[in-house]
Amino acid sequence: MPRKVREQQIIDVAVGIFAKRGYHAASVDEIAELAGISKPMVYLYLDSKEGLFLACLRREAERLVAAFQEAARGAGAAPELRLYAGLSAFFAFVTAHRDSWVVLHRQASELSEAIAAAVAEARRAVMAEVAGLIRDGITESGRGARLGGQDADFVAHALVGAADSLTDWMEHHPGQSPEAVTLRLMNMVWVGMRDVLDGEAWLPEG
């Protein structure tokens, strides 16, 4: 069996074990056994427990970003429809791949410098995708002079943070479909965004 295929098999098992037991309690012995491969072979391929975890992090982050990108690209030209499709794909992914989400989101960025850097990089990739769609929305609204890249980045942070937190919410509301959650989030955020793009401003004076 080619090395690439073997590696993916090991990572498949490892994502499940890391999600279930956490980084510290996860054992490479158990991962090797479940993957049907010897422990020295796991170390030969992935270098160390940390190397194995980093491979899991990177693969799951790539899959999540790819799901978002593909859905957004396939959704036509309107930025809000692309954002809707991307967010739908995000919520569908985290619902279908619970273990990936736990590895990406719940594990400590404190574990090591390398892991913290990989987590930060994964987040930057998601943020860049979302910020790109917001920027398109700003450009197409004709408000480009008043709102710029920093605004897009601000909105992207708010949206990604909201999506993270709503993934926890979904865990306690298993009856809610990814589409329903996306629609509620779009209603909460996009309707306001559109009004802001149209020049409406909220001030504490009312």
Next chain:
Amino acid sequence: MPRKVREQQIIDVAVGIFAKRGYHAASVDEIAELAGISKPMVYLYLDSKEGLFLACLRREAERLVAAFQEAARGAGAAPELRLYAGLSAFFAFVTAHRDSWVVLHRQASELSEAIAAAVAEARRAVMAEVAGLIRDGITESGRGARLGGQDADFVAHALVGAADSLTDWMEHHPGQSPEAVTLRLMNMVWVGMRDVLDGEAWLPEG
């Protein structure tokens, strides 16, 4: 010096060290030395390194929730003004108490069951405050029949997640005041919420 005062001094030092070094690398020796107290005394008062960390988590969570509550209560009757005041207080707190935020947010909930439970409890307390303000907004809008407690909880999760994520954003934009960040978030979220409360719905068909 009374025990209560001593404990607070130890916690003051410990929050700084845990934030700076992370849970694993933090040393009780260093904390004891900086607090000007013997290590056995630290263990006598706070039981263990985990006990010390839990005391830090609980105290900083209480302070954060209290800052939000007090600001919201002092801001009059209109739910959106209370939400604005509460969010302002949140962003002002995390700006002024960077270490508290790192301890509350960045540390691994994987560290132990007790720490995970304390982190979850802190988050629940913040969520309950925010959800309460949203519920008031729904009630006062007269939309109580169509929108309910689940909607308030959904919006609270989205808002708290957005605020978490924007705290990271602020770290990279130190020129942005807590007030400016709050105003942008209110513009993004409240304008949309108000329209949704008014019965407007966004659908992917456009």
